[in-house]
Amino acid sequence: MHAPLLDAEIYGQIRETARRFADDVIKPAAADLDRDETFPAEIYAQMGKIGLFGITVPEEHGGAGLDSFAYAAVMEELSRGYASVADQCGLVELIGTLLTRYGTPEQLRRLPDILSGKTRVAYCLTEAEAGSDLSNVRTTARETADGYVIDGGKLWIHNAPVADLGFVLASTDPAAGHRGMSIFLVDLHTPGVSRGPKEHKMGQRASQVGALSFDDVAVPREALLGPKGRGFHIMMSVLEKGRVGIASLAVGIAQAGLEAALAYARDRRQFGKPILDNQGLQWMLADMAKDIAAARALVERAALLIDHAKPATSASSMAKCFASDMAVAQTANAVQIFGGSGYIRGFEVERLYRDAKITQIYEGTNQIQRTIIARELIKNGA
Ligand SMILES: Cc1cc2nc3c(=O)[nH]c(=O)nc-3n(C[C@H](O)[C@H](O)[C@H](O)COP(=O)(O)OP(=O)(O)OC[C@H]3O[C@@H](n4cnc5c(N)ncnc54)[C@H](O)[C@@H]3O)c2cc1C
Incomplete structure (x- = not known):
């Protein structure tokens, strides 16, 4: 390396x-x-x-x-x-x-x-019938004399309630399936764009997630990003970096859980001594530190492969899958170390546990990550 x-x-x-x-x-x-x-x-x-x-x-x-x-x-x-x-x-x-x-x-x-933070963006792929299977996107972009007219709806889009500019995956040739998709930069203040209410989520609650509808939304020809018909490929081409991002985000959640749990275990006394003096808890903390370090190493490996323009498909899926599973398991352990307090709103670990869960789902579920890893294994060997 x-x-x-x-x-x-x-x-x-x-x-x-x-x-x-x-x-x-x-x-x-x-x-x-x-x-x-x-x-x-x-x-x-x-x-x-x-x-x-x-x-x-x-x-x-x-x-x-x-x-x-x-x-x-x-x-x-x-x-x-x-x-x-x-x-x-x-x-x-x-x-x-x-x-x-x-x-x-x-x-x-x-x-x-x-x-600079002046324009807020949204990355708009998911639809009611196109979650893991993005080849099923139904939003269409019909070519006109001046540009395109977009119709359809997107679901669970980060920033949908507050974004100014959407990067929207739409079909320009429905008969061609994923080879007929294109990406458009859509000003979300354009007539015909409407926003659904903000979703109330289990975790990451400050993230504003919601639906976007496009009803005869006219965009100029210059709104097309990259070649027409290459949208699916273009969106996929940034997913490796996206997965490294979510994997590191998961590592950060788990690291916060470890720091909080270690501090609490030093402080909290039961049976006349800090709970940290119990070897069972020390081993839980040791496992947290060990698994976080392993996830961070996978993240860094995937990032290095991307930076050196080496194949990183399997490495980024491994990092995303391992780090997010780890974050869910280890924030649960952080809650356990806090005892009843860990289950009470306002304690950081209660939030971290909720925040971790979505990392197993968005940017491709962990079932999809495992499918990618297996596909690469079958194609390239162990
Ligand atoms: C908080 C939040 C924020 C999000 N932000 C965005 C965003 O900004 N932009 C965006 O475009 N999308 C976003 N999404 C959507 C997210 O990417 C999808 O929810 C995710 O890709 C899964 O799609 P789905 O929910 O339709 O699940 P489905 O695809 O219906 O999957 C349901 C279950 O079936 C499993 N499954 C499906 N297919 C297979 C298969 N072939 N093999 C094995 N198992 C399978 C899945 O792993 C999952 O467990 C967000 C979602 C949430 C909840």
């Missing part, structure tokens, strides 16, 4: 910046954001100002110009503060990558406002 592309000092600096921001700004706000289910607007604006959006976007387009290894570190640290905030970093990263790879000069001009 090669060393990271980045100089260790720059890598350390960006991790430290994200860590300090998480400790000073995100963590203190997390409980209120979770309780009120509000979009972290102030934090979002601050992230734009201090350069926590677009970590791998080249500097000439307004990004930090770093690599996926650094992106993973930033995601982990932000998520250690609060996963709903890290999710925003991940979303902007995907959109930034899409625009950098496929955007026209005119489309690229939208990047500075996205990276």
Whole structure:
């Protein structure tokens, strides 16, 4: 395995910046954001100002110009503060990558406002009949003399209630299945776009997730991102980086759980001594630390493969699947170490346990990740 592309000092600096921001700004706000289910607007604006959006976007387009290894570190640290905030970093990263790879000069001009936090984005793939099976997307984009007219509906889209710009996967040739799909940049304030109510979720409650409907939404020809008919392929091409992002987010949730559980175990006394003196609890904490380190190593391996332009399909699916399963299991252990307090609203570990669950579902469920790993195994050998 090669060393990271980045100089260790720059890598350390960006991790430290994200860590300090998480400790000073995100963590203190997390409980209120979770309780009120509000979009972290102030934090979002601050992230734009201090350069926590677009970590791998080249500097000439307004990004930090770093690599996926650094992106993973930033995601982990932000998520250690609060996963709903890290999710925003991940979303902007995907959109930034899409625009950098496929955007026209005119489309690229939208990047500075996205990276500064002025324009909020949404990544719109899922539909009622197209979840794991995105080849079943029914939203259509009909070509007209001036551009396209979009009709259809998207479900469970991050930022749908608050976004300005949607990256929408639609079928331009329904008969061609996934080979007839294209991506459109849709201004979500355009007539014909409507938003469903915000969903009330188990966890990551500050993330605003909802439906979007498109009713005869006219977009110009210039709204098409990349070649017509290549939308499915384009969306898939950023999923490896997306999976590394969600895997690091899961590691961050688990790390926050470990830190909280260790502090509580030192503090809480039963039978006249700290509960940390019990070997059974020490072993639980040891397993948490061990599994978090293993997940982080898988994340870093996948990020390095991406950064060195090596095949990373299986590695990124392994990282996503392992890290998210680990985060659910280890935040459950954190709750256990807190005893009854861990089950009570307002204690951080109660939120972390709820926040972890979705990491097994979004960005491709863990069943789909295992299918990908198995497919690669069958194709390439062990
Ligand atoms: C909070 C939240 C935020 C989200 N954000 C976004 C977003 O920003 N943009 C977006 O486009 N989407 C988003 N999604 C949608 C998310 O990506 C989908 O929910 C996910 O891909 C799974 O699709 P589904 O829910 O339709 O489940 P289904 O595909 O119906 O799956 C149901 C179950 O069947 C299993 N399954 C399905 N097919 C197979 C198979 N072939 N083999 C084995 N098992 C299988 C699945 O693993 C799962 O356990 C979000 C969802 C949530 C809940």
